[in-house]
Each structure stands twice: as structure tokens, then as C-alpha cells.
Amino acid sequence: MTKRTEVHPTETHCEMTWIVMPSQANSLGTVFGGQIMSWIDVCAAVACQRFARATVVTASMDNLIFRAPVRQGQVVVLRAAVNCAWNSSMEVGVRVESEDPHTGDRFHTSTAYLTFVALGKKGRKAKVPTLVPETPAEERRMADAQRRRARRLQARDEDRAARNPS
Numbered sequence: 001m002t003k004r005t006e007v008h009p010t011e012t013h014c015e016m017t018w019i020v021m022p023s024q025a026n027s028l029g030t031v032f033g034g035q036i037m038s039w040i041d042v043c044a045a046v047a048c049q050r051f052a053r054a055t056v057v058t059a060s061m062d063n064l065i066f067r068a069p070v071r072q073g074q075v076v077v078l079r080a081a082v083n084c085a086w087n088s089s090m091e092v093g094v095r096v097e098s099e100d101p102h103t104g105d106r107f108h109t110s111t112a113y114l115t116f117v118a119l120g121k122k123g124r125k126a127k128v129p130t131l132v133p134e135t136p137a138e139e140r141r142m143a144d145a146q147r148r149r150a151r152r153l154q155a156r157d158e159d160r161a162a163r164n165p166s
């Protein structure tokens with residue numbers, strides 16, 4: 001298969017749906033935060049693989065806020081799309097919603113932003129295609145992602161400097 005040089009955000013979309021099982025819930029009957037993070041990571045990875053058509057690894061996940069608990073027996077819906085891509089890295093956004101199976105009501109419980117890096121056959125960083133937004137919403141997400149990347153890289157550099165003072 002030939003590698004694509006340009007990809008639209010819609011081609012990266014991934015949606016995953018789960019029912020919360022007792023083994024995924026704590027003593028309050030609500031799902032473990034780590035379980036939600038694991039689902040987010042998988043959904044995000046699939047979106048990035050759809051974009052890069054390569055092996056991808058998680059480089060970072062931004063601060064994650066759990067806005068509302070998700071209860072055992074509820075349905076969890078995760079939707080991921082690549083927002084922006086640079087050389088070997090890409091930002092993916094994941095929206096998490098809980099759904100009441102009896103009423104169909106949905107609640108937004110988290111939004112996560114992750115950075116993934118594409119790797120080539122020898123495990124080295126690989127160039128990713130160009131992401132081409134097609135709608136005003138996609139353009140806005142791309143611009144927001146550029147701002148978040150600048151903050152992330154600044155935080156990474158400050159952390160490195162603090163650990164290796166010259």
C-alpha cells in the first residue's frame with residue numbers, strides 16, 4: 001500500500017463503546033480513573049495509527065480532569081481524532097461521555113489531549129503525513145493544538161533544565 005502524504009481529520013476518527021463491568025469499578029460502584037485513562041490511550045492510539053499508518057507510542061498525556069463519575073452498568077463512549085501533526089509527533093483529542101442505557105442521556109465526563117510519536121521499522125522516529133483540516137472546527141482544533149504543543153515543549157524543557165542544572 002502506498003503511503004498517503006495528506007490525511008483529513010475525519011479519516012482518523014475512532015469511536016469506542018464499553019459497558020462498565022463490576023471488575024472495572026471501585027467500592028463506590030464507579031469506574032476507576034486508571035481504567036478510563038487506559039481506554040483513552042487505546043482510542044487515541046487507534047486514531048493516530050489511522051493517521052500515520054505506522055507504529056505509534058504515547059509520548060505524553062495532558063492534565064486529565066474527571067468531571068463526573070461513571071457508574072457500573074453505564075455505557076462509556078470515547079471519540080478520538082487527530083488535531084494536529086508536526087514532524088514525527090501528533091496531537092490527538094479524546095472526548096469521553098457516559099450514557100445512561102435506560103434514557104440515552106449522555107454526559108461529558110472528560111476530554112484528554114495526548115501526544116503520540118510515529119516510529120519506523122527500526123524503532124526510530126518516522127515522518128508523519130500532513131493533516132489537512134477541512135472545516136472551521138477542524139482549523140480551530142489545529143490552532144488550539146499548536147498552542148498546547150508550545151506549552152508542552154516549554155514544560156518539558158523546564159523539567160529537563162531542573163533535573164540537569166548546568
Ligand SMILES: CC(C)(COP(=O)(O)OP(=O)(O)OC[C@H]1O[C@@H](n2cnc3c(N)ncnc32)[C@H](O)[C@@H]1OP(=O)(O)O)[C@@H](O)C(=O)NCCC(=O)NCCS
Pocket residue numbers: 056057058059060085086087088089090115117125152153156
Ligand atoms: C516519545 C519518544 C519516542 C520521544 O523520543 P525523543 O528522543 O524524546 O524524541 P524528540 O525529543 O526528538 O521528540 C520527538 C517528537 O516528540 C515530541 N515530543 C517529545 N516529548 C514530548 C512531550 N513530552 N510532549 C509533547 N511532545 C513531545 C517532540 O516535539 C518531537 O516532535 P516532532 O518530531 O513532531 O517535532 C521517547 O521519549 C519514548 O520512546 N518514550 C517512551 C514511549 C512509551 O513507552 N510510551 C508508552 C507505551 S506506548
